[in-house]
Amino acid sequence: MPWLGGKPTSRPRVVMPERLKREYHFIRQTSSETSTEFMQRFLRLAGFLGAAAGTEEEQAKNFQWGLRRSTLNHLMCMSYTDVAQVANAARNYEILHERDDVDTERPDKR
Known part of the structure; x- marks a missing residue:
């Protein structure tokens, strides 16, 4: 029986690798993160998992599905061989989208 703080407990402790696997499979880009920041967080987690993170x-594919929905929709038609390719395509989309926003804000530039 596991012990917690000197007292027996009937609840098993969560094994760290299982928690990391679960987090890895459900990782999502936050609204305040760029795709580059998300990639860094994703790769750090994948690094902890090692071979369990997959090929x-x-x-x-897991990184692509974790991207913000608006970005993901523009990358759906392509297949990628590694995280760097997905991150590059996502960053290009973000740059293009930022440029569109600037053009919308400044109609005198048309």
Whole structure:
């Protein structure tokens, strides 16, 4: 029986690798994160998991599905072989989207 603080407990402790696997499979880009920041967080977690994170293509797919919905919708038609390719495409989309926002704010530039 596991012990917690000197007292027996009937609840098993969560094993760290299982928690990391669960977090890895449900990781999502936050609204305040750029795709580059999300990639850094994703790769750090994948690094902790090692082989359990899957092949480069599996990691690319998991990273792609974790992107913000608006970005993901523009990357759906393509297949990628690694996380760097997905991150590059996502960053290009973000740059293009930022440029569109600036053009909308400044109609004198048309």
